[in-house]
Amino acid sequence: MSRRSIVFCAFAVLAAALFVRLGFWQLARLRAKVQRNAVIAAQQGSQPVQFASLPADTTAARYRRAVLTGVFDYERELVVSGRTRQGSPGVDLVTPMRVSGTDTVVLVNRGWVYSPNAAAVDRARWRERDSATVTGYVELYAPDAPPTTPAAVPRIVRRLSRGEAASRIHAPLAPYYLVAT
Secondary structure, X not given: OOHHHHXXXXXXXXXXXXXXXXXXXXXXXXXXXXXXXXHHHHHHHOOOEEHHHOOOOHXXXXXXXXXXXXXXXXXXXXXXXXXEEOOXXXXXXXXXXXXXXXXXXXXXXXXXXXXXXXXXXXXXXXXXXXXXXXXXXXXXXXOOOOOOOOOXXXXXXXXXXXXXXXXXXXXXXXXXXXXXX
């Protein structure tokens, strides 16, 4: 056998071993995703609990269905820009909700709204009544990082991180927020 054939065979064996290992890695990822999806389905399939009774551990509360009653603070509403739905540009409206008996504010993602430039929206058009009971699921904030938009644009953010939201709302925030359903 020539030296070139031996090198080619050694390379082929190493490549085959690598591909077999990558196949097992993909199967392990699949098992982890199936387990994660089962946890999410169980959390979202459970009966809603009062938001105040959720555990302080954010990972245990994530995706849990919850009910929150309070008063919306539309003056401090945030617009999460750059969201799309079925190819259309838009924004998410995130409104602080004040709960009686506490100074902590809970952010409520009230949903997606069409916006031609994926940033500007007539927030007054989407106001609901001030007092409300919202049912939804708990979501975690994005990791804190430098602000995504200039402070001169006080109501628009690119992602919902706790530090940036608190700096724009100027109130203590709950450790997670509620996505209205």
